[in-house]
Amino acid sequence: MHTFSYVKATTLKQAGELLAANADAKLLSGGMTLIPTMKARLAQPSHLIDIGGIAELSGIEAKDGKLTIGAATKHVEVAKSAVVKKAIPALAYLASQIGDPQVRNRGTIGGSLANNDPAADYPSAVLSLGATIVTNKREIAADDFFQGLFSTALGAGEMIVKVVFPVPAKAAYEKFPHPASGFAMAGSFVSQRGKDVRVAITGAGPGVFRWKDAEAALGKKLAAASVEGLSVDATDLNEDMHGTKEYRANLAKVMTKRAVGKLSGK
Amino acid sequence: MAKVELKINGKAHSYDVEDRTLLVNLIRDHAQLTGTHVGCDTSQCGACTVHMNGVAVKSCTVLAVQASGADITTIEGMAKGDKLHPVQQAFTECHALQCGFCTPGMIMAVTGFLKDNPKPTDEEIYHGLEGNICRCTGYINIVKAVKQASKAMAK
Numbered sequence: 527m528h529t530f531s532y533v534k535a536t537t538l539k540q541a542g543e544l545l546a547a548n549a550d551a552k553l554l555s556g557g558m559t560l561i562p563t564m565k566a567r568l569a570q571p572s573h574l575i576d577i578g579g580i581a582e583l584s585g586i587e588a589k590d591g592k593l594t595i596g597a598a599t600k601h602v603e604v605a606k607s608a609v610v611k612k613a614i615p616a617l618a619y620l621a622s623q624i625g626d627p628q629v630r631n632r633g634t635i636g637g638s639l640a641n642n643d644p645a646a647d648y649p650s651a652v653l654s655l656g657a658t659i660v661t662n663k664r665e666i667a668a669d670d671f672f673q674g675l676f677s678t679a680l681g682a683g684e685m686i687v688k689v690v691f692p693v694p695a696k697a698a699y700e701k702f703p704h705p706a707s708g709f710a711m712a713g714s715f716v717s718q719r720g721k722d723v724r725v726a727i728t729g730a731g732p733g734v735f736r737w738k739d740a741e742a743a744l745g746k747k748l749a750a751a752s753v754e755g756l757s758v759d760a761t762d763l764n765e766d767m768h769g770t771k772e773y774r775a776n777l778a779k780v781m782t783k784r785a786v787g788k789l790s791g792k
Numbered sequence: 793m794a795k796v797e798l799k800i801n802g803k804a805h806s807y808d809v810e811d812r813t814l815l816v817n818l819i820r821d822h823a824q825l826t827g828t829h830v831g832c833d834t835s836q837c838g839a840c841t842v843h844m845n846g847v848a849v850k851s852c853t854v855l856a857v858q859a860s861g862a863d864i865t866t867i868e869g870m871a872k873g874d875k876l877h878p879v880q881q882a883f884t885e886c887h888a889l890q891c892g893f894c895t896p897g898m899i900m901a902v903t904g905f906l907k908d909n910p911k912p913t914d915e916e917i918y919h920g921l922e923g924n925i926c927r928c929t930g931y932i933n934i935v936k937a938v939k940q941a942s943k944a945m946a947k
Binding site: 527528529530531532534554557558561562564565566574576578602625626627628629631632708 | 794810811812814833834835838841847848849850853854855857858901904905920922923924
């Protein structure tokens with residue numbers, strides 16, 4: 527690992543100022559992706575600003591049909607939270623399937639979203655549920671936030687403070703984890719709110735995306751059979767030693783059907 | 793340089809380390825507790841698992857400075873004198889190790905897992921130990937040991 531300066535921020539304001547003052551600084555919370563990336567010398571920030579201890583960034587609250595989760599809330603907290611299990615059980619389930627127990631004990635929702643790994647789990651929930659990403663500067667709709675491979679709408683000096691999820695009538699997440707790495711080869715988060723059905727696919731492409739044909743079909747009839755005749759466009763999907771584009775397209779459809787089959791409400 | 797003050801196995805320590813020093817290196821090189829192993833060094837194998845404030849973490853993926861003020865338990869802190877921790881005892885009795893390299897991390901992970909899930913099913917054990925790899929593939933006896941420890945700890 528290259529050298530860097532470690533700074534522990536105690537308030538959101540201080541963290542924002544440190545981030546604005548150092549162009550090559552990175553925020554550190556759980557560090558479950560950032561530290562391995564730095565060890566592999568794929569990142570060499572000048573400063574690490576530790577935001578893990580900032581109280582304003584942590585916590586879970588359900589109020590007025592919305593579930594709010596602080597950016598530094600750990601996966602284990604979301605997975606075990608009685609509040610999340612009651613409001614959006616599919617989200618608690620998703621969190622329980624991220625990485626492994628030690629990773630869930632440290633990794634955070636804000637870190638996962640800011641990193642936007644194409645095989646990460648959380649982006650699919652945020653996009654499907656139409657959540658709002660609240661930063662230290664503004665509010666960003668999920669549809670605008672994710673911009674492909676490790677890219678987001680976050681600008682310089684901007685940090686995620688919390689994520690606000692509208693509580694759906696029904697939701698479910700299903701993924702096919704790679705047997706060795708555990709990362710999603712394809713994952714599908716399906717949710718229904720009013721007449722609106724949204725399907726977000728992770729793992730299969732260079733970034734999370736909505737499968738709009740499936741959304742339209744499921745909006746007419748919310749049953750696995752509705753997507754039977756459809757297929758995910760394979761053109762821009764990932765292709766590697768683990769699977770072809772067509773394999774991933776099919777897997778995304780299978781995961782969507784399974785998710786529809788286990789839709790649950792609060 | 794950073795000043796790291798922490799407790800390891802109940803004993804207070806203070807070290808001046810580089811900001812980039814990993815917790816596992818502080819434990820092994822500075823505190824000279826070499827029971828915690830470095831296997832893959834890429835947060836996959838779990839050999840470096842220790843407890844930080846009672847929670848299992850991979851110490852190769854935590855900065856030492858992030859552990860400042862924390863209470864760390866390593867494999868050396870599990871036995872009470874000559875009396876092994878029930879998980880250690882179960883690993884011994886079930887022969888839940890072959891080469892033994894993954895064992896300290898495995899025992900720390902199992903102990904963390906059983907806190908949350910004192911009466912696990914086989915499926916729950918598989919899911920709960922996904923963060924630890926036994927390169928000898930001695931999983932059958934490890935699962936047996938988890939079940940035996942669970943029974944012993946329920947008494």
